[in-house]
Amino acid sequence: MTTAQKETMGFQSEAKQLLHLMIHSLYSNKEIFLRELVSNANDAIDKRRFAGLSDPALLEEGVELGITIDIDEDAQTVTVSDNGIGMTRDEAISHLGTIAKSGTAQFLESLTGDQQKDAQLIGQFGVGFYSSFIVADEVTVESRSASAAPEEAVLWHSAGEAEFDVETVTREQVGTSVTLHLKADETEFANGWRLRSIVKKYADHVAVPVRMLEEPAPVAEGEEAPEPGYEVVNTAKALWTRSRTDVSEDEYKEFYKLVSHDFDDPMTWSHNRVEGKLEYSSLLYIPNRAPFDLYQRESPRGLKLYVQRVFIMDEAEQFLPLYLRFVRGVVDSSDLSLNVSREILQKDPTIDSMRSALTKRVLDMIEKLAADDEQYQTFWDEFGQVLKEGPAEDFGNKEKIAALLRFATTISEGATQNQSLAGYIERMKPEQDRIYFVAAENYHTAANSPHLEIFRKKGIEVLLLHDRIDEWLVSHLGEFDGKAFQDVARGELDLGDLDESEDEAEQEKVEETYKGLVEKMNELLGESVAEVRLTNRLTDSPACLVVSEDDMGMQMRRVLESAGQAVPDSKRTFELNPEHPLVEKLNDEADMDRFNDLAMVLYDQAILAEGSQLDEPANYVSRLNKLLLELSS
């Protein structure tokens, strides 16, 4: 229940933390507060204009929508006013006192306390209204919602600590005024020239006029200075409507910050106007860093949609596929109707053609980034994981996306994902007809998989897949450039023409020597495995486990199981390396007890080497200890 009286309330704890952080980590970029306030004012005007389309009573005839910045040098205040949509008392309480973004608590936990790093992170989070408190020790917001009567306006006030208060007041104009009482050492901002230059720098392309009082012109002695009037201090023209050649790099960068609330420059952008059957402009940006909530289901995604320069909605997610959700920007259509809604967007066939054209644009932009390895690595490290969702979601662009993927392989240094599939194919052996990969829970397990031994020996490169999504990705790709993907831990290893045919007689001899052992092992392991056989894939390890050709790979199984999905049981084949001294020893072992212990230890080790857990680790430990004791006695 709300009352007209003044109420004092506490900020939500996340909001409190963010406020505190904002003040302490962004003071070297304090002037951005003005960009944030102007951007909020612009959004509010966009919203009012949009609401007015269906309910003209929400607009006042003859009143131009715009933003005004006033300075009171004596009181040391700066006021940013707009005649946008405004806020009701309840809205002011919830919008200015809480943070509704999902994942905020985790985000706050990830902060380091290091001011420089945290400033970067805050940028990813989006700065917003609280940046006022970087320069102000008190902030007052007076607002009247377009749907409220004059006497239902709200006055919100806070000194930026734990609390704020609200009271109901009367306000003639619809809209919002935010007044900052500057801190004693921030009085430089109570200066018209200074504020003008900040508006020019950060908010020139807000599409509505920003007005300030004229600075007094010098007057001759004895003459009276004329009353200064208001003048427009920004370009007030939507940047995307201008021609590409007229817009400077800096303007593009600042516009990005304005629409994205990001703190950093973008990595790259693409600005286009399409004419013909469909008419629209788009200005798409790839950020420098992934937003903190890229993986939150409800995180903001999509573009700002305008129809003939009238703002329609934020987060119009129908214009790009989910795997490009990190792209920010605007699309302005001349074909859609002004009263288009999300539901209509979902069905409208023009959206489909725009979506596929915009998707191509973004993929082209990424392709361009890929021409520079170093820059692409930055892109990949931030967004690669999301791009990997692409081949499954966007079958039509599968090839294009596949060419943009990067992996760690047996030739990479460490876990860096920096090898393209095209590069892999170039390095393939002439007789090689598949793209080999191993998938594991982490890089280390993948890189040390016993399954790689024969590949290392023969100098064949193998992809080391260690992102949870990788095996799924590869199953969707199926092939690249006509070469099928092959899991090296699956099925009988068929190296095709790469297998220099071994001496068959020799091989038969080995089979003969180990026939008894294989039988004994089959008996010992019984139902736990599909089969025991001799291997041709190991050089250094005594044994390994192999998934059968039609079964799900082990890493995919782990991912599905951890997501709580039922996965059908499957048995694996246990392969023994006849050239390993432990296997030779096992073959000669006459003591049944010791045979069992050694055999089980080899089996358990094969499970450990693939990164799986033992069902009964204690048994493994006690067997191993028994064998160690025998060794020393």
Ligand code: ADP
């Ligand atoms: P963001 O703009 O990223 O949502 P802010 O902290 O800047 O976050 O603002 C929080 C919310 O407060 C906005 O989403 C909006 O609903 C409301 N708000 C802020 N400034 C204004 C304004 N000038 N007019 C109307 N609503 C506003």
